[in-house]
Amino acid sequence: MQPEQPPPQHAWQFFRAGGVDQVIIQSGADIAHLAELDQKLWVALACPTRGIEFDERTLDLIDTDKDGRIRPPELLAACAWACAQLHNADELAQPGDTLEIRAIDDRTEEGAALAAEARRLLAMAGRPEATEIALADVLTRSEQLSALRFNGDGIITVDTAGKDDTVAREAIAHIITTHGSIPPTTDKQLPGIDRERAESFFAELNKLRAWADQARGATTGLALGDRTLAATEAMNAVAAKVEDFFARTRLAAYDPRAATALNPSLDEYSAMASQDLGLASPAITTLPLAPITPGGALPLRHGVNPAWAKALRNFSERTVEPLLARSNAESLTQDEWQLIQRALAPCQQWLADRPATRLDVLDEEVREALLASDAEQRVMALIDEDEAEQAHNEQALGLEKLLRFKRDLLELLNNFVSFSAFYQRRGAIFQAGTLYLDARSCDLVVQVPDAARHAKLAGLAKTYLAYCDCTRKGQKMGIVAAFTAGDVDFLFVGRNGVFYDRDGHDWDATITRIIENPTSIRQAFFSPYKKFVRMIEEQVAKRASASDARAQKSLGTAAGTLASTDLKTVGTNASSVTVPGTPRRTDVGTVAAIGVALGSISAVLVGIFGKFVDLGVWIPLALIGIVLAISGPSMLIAWLKLRQRSLGPILDASGWAINGRMRVNTRLGGSLSQVAKVPANARRMLDDPFAESKSPVWVGLGVLVAVLVVGFVAWRAHWLDRWVPQVTVTPPVAAPAAGASDATPAASVASPAR
Template sequence: MTQATPLTPHPQATTSTQGATSPPGRQAGTAHRWQFIRAGGTDQVVFRSGEDIARIGELDQKLWVALACPTRGIDFDPRTLDLIDADHDGRVRPPEVVAACEWVCARLRNPDVLLQGSDVLTLGDLDGDTPAGARLHEEARRLLQIQGKPEADTLTLADIADRGELLAAMRFNGDGIVTPDTAQDDAVRAAIAEVMRVHGSVPDRHKATPGIDRARTEAFFGEVQVARDWHVQADAGDRTLMPLGDATLAAADAANKVQAKLDDFFARCRVAAFDAQAVTALNPSPKAYDELGANTLDLQAEPIADLPLAPVTPRCVLPLQGTSLNPAWADAIAVFAARTVVPLLGARDEFPEAFSETDWLAIKQQLAPLQALMAKRPGNWAAELPLDKLDALLAAREPLLALIKDDEAAEEHNALLVDLEKLIRLQRDLVVLLNNFVSFKAFYRREGAIFQAGTLYLDGRSCELTVQVQDTAKHAVLAGLAKTCLAYCDCTRQGQKMSIVAAFTAGDVDFLFVGRNGVFYDRQGRDWDATITKLIENPTSVAQAFFAPYKKFVRVIEEQVAKRAAAQEAAGQTGLTGFATRLTTADQAHAADAAKVPTAVPRPTGRVDVGTVAAIGVALGSISAVLVAIFGKFVDLGQWIPVALLGIVLAISGPSMLIAWLKLRQRSLGPILDASGWAINGRMKVNVRLGGMLSQTARVPPGARRIARDPYRDRHGATGVAAAAVLVLAMVVLAWRMDWLDNRLPAALQHGPTAAAAPVQLHNG
């Protein structure tokens, strides 16, 4: 599949909502009428027909919900995404989605079948009027024929998903690699084995069986051909080249082994004949023999082999045997004499004792043509083989190359097989991808978006907005901008581990903290142990924000009380420890005190000073006076008391509620997905109503009833009764002050005109 041309960021089509020009390379035609829905604060396209899919390239990319998504870490068939990902970079972008839509629609007679999402391809749905559709139709028929179903009219994804079974049924699979089992001739099979031995093997596409490809085969037979050409030149019938026939090669080999030493010996003899004074210097010195004698001697040792072949004299003759010959070279010279000297020069009486330089030059002259040919001998493994073996290998060259050619020709069928798999996968998955990429229909209709990893059960609620995370620290930096309460969890199951982030969009967050455990169910229904590792706190509702200041105030008081209690406990423990220490050392301290004369009686420090008591009393009195004055002013408000109470509540909870309202308006899905590798084009709001659906708290099912009271409920006893009595008394006083009870109270207790007029009437009477 070729890579689609990247789209430029200019308007690409004319839609029903805004006008735009057609993209480059596409002729302007009738404007396609799209339909949109409004969800998450964004207009999202609705795919009603196959024409919507076929013309997706005309939809302005500014109206796409997403501009990129990863191929891994989402609940979508990775094989389908790999087929769409043209550049194989692990991300799918709009040009690749457009290319996939156009590719599949060009091969179907009616693209409306894509809306069905079926993995069964009816051969009649292929457009046989186009070359691409006709080739796929023909390949589908061929595949059904191989599977033994020639009369079938449908092809399923299961029929081609396991391509290994299909390739196993074919002799040639299109990878250009042949194995010994591919060959049907013993000679060709032996040649394949020889190529693998010399140049190694490459795994076949099916079951990774070792085989050979064209490059290895051509290199192998090239070496064989070079070796055979050299052998042809070494014709045993050419007396100039081979004076001894087949034995000439052995004679040349024996001469080559001693040539350097012979040249050295005769050169030394020539110098000695030139000047007799050089004889001593040209022979080994006594010092050299002293060094040899200092070690254990080995006749084949390198120091002995480095000595001349024989003592250097002006006579320039070499004994071919005897004690005057260098013992390290005795065997090589003997072979040289038997295979080279005698066959070429004939048997002579003087040879065992005197082999002259003239004889040596004659031998070199006779072997010169062969030596020149030997210098051209190929330096490969094939040069060691005889001519008949090389001819046998070359006879298998053409049949073997024909096998490779036939296998390479099957690659077209293999490519069509991949296209069939791609077509069926797109027919099944393309609409799902569009509803999770171009629009987020699957998410806002709560059908399970591909980015949702599963459901987390924790803190008495279920969280459906969960996303798989690769790097928690990196993800949290960007995801925190979503203004959503996020809990990062590590999930483990049977040795497997993954990380997720769950959005808590309803309920309170008072008991969410790092280390709390829950259960996570992935999209396949498997349960994982989940533990919170990081928490990003944000309000989940305005109601929660209303009580937040009071909860924080109570929490601060509890913390301060706990700190003071801990401090008092520590002080008490310290005092008890000191007292116990003094008791254990009382006898020693008494003896020491008796020896000393007391100078003064210390003043007890445990008593409270009278001035301190007076100061505390004055302070408490002042505080009481202030509280009484405030309460009096509050009571004097009369009918405005409820307004005052409401003002106090708003002053405390108002800022928290305002901040929560602002954050809830900004709560978005985009940063969460962007941190996971997506490129979200819109804001994708998560309002309170949607949040209440994504995070559902525990509720008793409708129709259920409680059959018994909680036997372990808290019992407040007298404290609860006293608190209730004080509350009732306060309400009565408030009602009396507000004249709410004047009609029901005696005249003496009323504040209205009736109570004021009663004494006058009694006096007149």
């Protein structure tokens, strides 16, 4: 929840666009006081860091939590930090990525460090007298880090040590072998080490030295002295197999019948005979050290398992002979084995106390050489020297951040806090480019990674949307284009166009999905008639196709029948051959019924036409009423949808969080989708040699019918009475009645001829 804020002290300016009051951000004071602006007045509350036309590095510097989205707290923190590093916040409202060093506020510790680093970078670039630094100067220094011996990332490689420093180079290589590597920031393919790995390596090395020193001191009082460790290690190498041998001999002594089962069988040897054997083969190493006999002694030199012969000889020379005071010992009894174990038990404990390290992969001679040299001091000195550059790296990063904010922060605010860049047609950061298709250009194009997911929410925008797959030189991209003006009769899935991104690169675009909505009132007015004509065309085409199919089938059947008829009987029985598909004679009753139906329909139509003509001067209003009855509902629906047409759902589906409705009215829509127009100063040749010719007969008939209809309507409406002469008709005088004395002259009755 946004914390309660004190009443704003800054005088803000707003403009009205998209049905929303939007703040004007154009000065450093506006940026410095942005935290005072109520977030309910912000147009957007979040935007993604990818898929928009904005510098990704700048967005990553603002996105402190690295979640791929920019939110108000992060944007406010960026504004506050940038203002704190400058004497005057108006520097953030100036275009460009250069900055006067004196503009940095060196009264603070961080500002002084940034100014000092700027002068240092200029001196390294050979321009110590320069007074301003550019973003390119900082980026050049970053690019040169790969060529520097110490780059400040705290990671050193074998090459960091001098070519003559073999001790340090070998030590670094051993650390990489035992403790793994970490790549430096300048080369992700090069293995290196950091302080943690180096300290862990030398700590383990010193632990081993301390343990070895303790073991040597403790074994000096034993019978073998300093040879005790070697004797114990030789014993441990064969201890498990020796225990196995004596256990088998004791079991055979318990029951002589077990000796056969305890020795390898002939079947086992037969199975080994079919294999490629070696002394290290599991089939041999798992066999007993020697043949099992009841209570037998262990031979040490002859008749032993060849896989263990070398280890037994080493055990005999280093352990058995010195402890038992026998030279060239040939065998070992179980009692002698137990005596040796008791004698070396203290040393066994010392071996058990050996610290667990990752240095066992190194030979003892290598470990001794490292301990005897000053490898630790040399390696740690290299790491210290590299880390000394880390402070300069952090200051250079701060300079890059400040210069990028100076260049990009105002533009981001005008595409986040307000959408002035969009409504002033300067190109918003969410506009991916321009799509040319169906003789028009669409500027409201948004990059879409998943069309199906985007369409679920974008349909609420009440906008005609066309999703397209774009390809260019093996690259692919998905977009959605809003058609906000013009007709949409010839927009369909599969139609191709060309998309130009903001960098001017052209892509092949193909429509893959369409969300239909009205584009204008005019388009909605003609929509019912176009649909009616389209339905008639589809029905006519369907019936024509069906009739053609029936005719083709009939012809095929007739041809097949004629082809299969016996040629000898064709002449004699021609009259008996009936061609399939021959139409039957039409029934007279059917013809009469059709005539009656047509007569009834004609009578109804004549009656309707007569009533229509009787309207007289109201005929134009009747025509208008008919048109409104047909087009009115479509126009009403279009008007309602156009009032609801907005930008919000389209951007929300792309990962934005739009705070307002952001309407796209007809005027704005007309500027976002522009239809093709011939230039005003162009000369047009209207004589089309390929235009469809119009038959004069049909033109004459059409004119004649139109004249007759107009004349009939005018006559029935008495519009021609002033020009048509009146005809007077005198009816005959009736004979006077009988007995009448006075004859009354008949009145002349004038009647116009009809």
